[in-house]
Amino acid sequence: MRKSAKMKLLRNIHVQFFLFSALIAGLIGILGVIFPQLIHEKIWNIYFFILILSLAISIMSGSLLKSFSENFFNIMVLGTVLRFIASLVFITILVLPEIENIILFIGDFFTIFLFYLTFDIYAFLSTLRPISK
Numbered sequence: 001m002r003k004s005a006k007m008k009l010l011r012n013i014h015v016q017f018f019l020f021s022a023l024i025a026g027l028i029g030i031l032g033v034i035f036p037q038l039i040h041e042k043i044w045n046i047y048f049f050i051l052i053l054s055l056a057i058s059i060m061s062g063s064l065l066k067s068f069s070e071n072f073f074n075i076m077v078l079g080t081v082l083r084f085i086a087s088l089v090f091i092t093i094l095v096l097p098e099i100e101n102i103i104l105f106i107g108d109f110f111t112i113f114l115f116y117l118t119f120d121i122y123a124f125l126s127t128l129r130p131i132s133k
Helices: 004-012 013-034 043-067 069-095 104-133
Strands: none
Touching: 004 013, 013 043, 013 104, 043 069, 043 104, 069 104
16 A cells, blocks of 8 residues: 555544454453452443443544534534433433442443543544644
């Protein structure tokens, strides 16, 4: 593969998303071995929920932006609100049966949530740069 083709592939937001997700999964695996007391037993449920939720919201936002590009800010806020509501529902469903180490569960959840939210903000800003020029 040519160098320019590789660079073009690495600039694709979906490729960046999956590389980022692999990095997060690797960090979870490494921390699970080195510091098992910091990782909740349901960490992979949390990880895959946030991974699927982020992917679904990015696909939804992308399709909405194609149809309603003038409502860019509203669509991005909608995605953030949906992510937050879905996260609260997920936490409620898993916490209601009284799982062990609720504080650790919520701490792990929001750590991963914040990593993906940071990536979402990065993607949001990289989308704004070409529009502002």
